[in-house]
Amino acid sequence: MHLTHLRVHDFRNLATVELTPNPRFNVLVGANGQGKTNALASIYWLATLRTLRARRLREVVRWGEKASRVDGRVHRDGLEHRLGVALLDGQRVSFREEKRARTSDYFGVLEVVVFTPDDVGLVRGTPEARRHYLDRAIFTGRPAHLADVLAYRRALDGRNRLLREQAPDSLLEAFELALAGAAARLVAVRHDYVERLAERFERACAAIAGPELGARLGYRPSLPLDGAAPVESMAAAWAADRGRDRERGFTQRGPHADDLTFKLGERAARFYASQGQQRAMVLALKIAEIEALEAVAGHAPVLLLDDVSSELDPERTERLFDFLEGFAGQVFITTTDRAFLRIKGEQTVWRVHAGVVARQE
């Protein structure tokens, strides 16, 4: 699977960009603030319908303009697909094969894995950022995960509202059972995914930082998990929490308070890992994510690597390039200086300057 054509219109500082990417490596080179990350973000938007950095969707529209649009052609399993996404009058509209497509019918064509400097803070960052990462990674290989996440969030908002309104126990009880259904599904999927990731993560980490690091990945649920009766046990835990939750006015435990944990031996890496060890772990996590996705999808995702050599030290960057050498898929990688990148495979260099992307001959 790879992107054969990309057209961007009024997305961030990119007025009009049209390119025919290399099926292997695409190196986007340019000085700071020229639009390299924006170019990756446009591909990310096309693939996921989500914005990479924007808090509000309208931030993606080029200043002074009213609409943004990104279109792509994707070669996959011998077929060519067309995807498109636009922001028109403040509304996001998506197109598949030139027809308007609902979100649920849109995915399944283009899978991307992104690695940005922000990811390097994952080990030390907030549990919220790790959960967000986890759900995003799952969603890439399983688009239906988005619906599960939203269903849980809606149900959770519902319980929180009932808590604040001091609703009777009978009402909360009925609600908690429904909430537990959504929660159990979410936790099961996350658990499963982390399990598939963990072994790959450990292997990659050992290769990058040496086996003595003993890095491990895990999922820490905030509610005790009873595999035999997950729904009932969660509902029971919420019933037991009800008094305290009423006082606080929100649901304290549940999948919204779970965490993805990184450990060094028995210790929490977020407190003990050095900078270099954290970088190694995040790089290993990304490699594990890519490999897990390849194993499920049967082909490599498109990789979007934003300015990674600025955050990884030379040694870790070298390991990343070792990995890329064996990676079969399409890669978009940005840098301010080509000397940072040692890419041996077939490649096209794109110069990014003031929102214009031009092929370098």
Ligand SMILES: Nc1ncnc2c1ncn2[C@@H]1O[C@H](COP(=O)(O)OP(=O)(O)OP(=O)(O)O)[C@@H](O)[C@H]1O
């Ligand atoms: N909606 C928008 N309309 C126009 N320009 C925008 C918009 N949003 C961001 N920009 C501009 O885009 C530029 C940043 O682009 P981008 O983040 O892609 O740069 P970059 O090439 O990745 O730089 P760096 O090397 O510093 O990471 C900034 O000049 C910013 O002001």
Ligand SMILES: [Mg+2]
């Ligand atoms: Mg950038």
